[in-house]
Amino acid sequence: MTRTVRVRRPSPWQDGPVTIVPISDDSIRLGQFLKLAGLADSGADARALLEAGEVRVNGEPDSRRGRQLRKGDVVEVDDPRGSNSAAVG
Template sequence: MIVLEFELERDHVELNQLLKLAGLCDSGGAGKALVASGAVSVDGATELRKTCKIRAGQTVQLDDVTIRVIDPSH
């Protein structure tokens, strides 16, 4: 399993953009396709909303990659 930490620059990031920014897909469109396929979970639950707002403290999982979203000010 791979664990990545993503520092949030604003109050949230859209799920499809997070996948792109973390390097798990090539574009926001590819991120939307991954989410739509049911392959992505947020805090342990499958997430199908492509532009779901991800905030600091949440964890996103895709296959064997976990992204921990952190607030850089803490």
């Protein structure tokens, strides 16, 4: 279950609502999280977004599909529809 909430913006790179996506383990790979959060439709889409430099983790660009995310990490994706954000919950 996902939910959208307004969170306090401690950093200038966070500027819109963030969807909190709960995970059952302590960590999740970035490629998997992109799909789980609905930021990418498939693994191929996730790979394309990462290769194009459209993904930021905690405000920093990242292109590693296998990067381990932990609770509290915020992932932001720029695509033609605009910027979307999701946080690991």
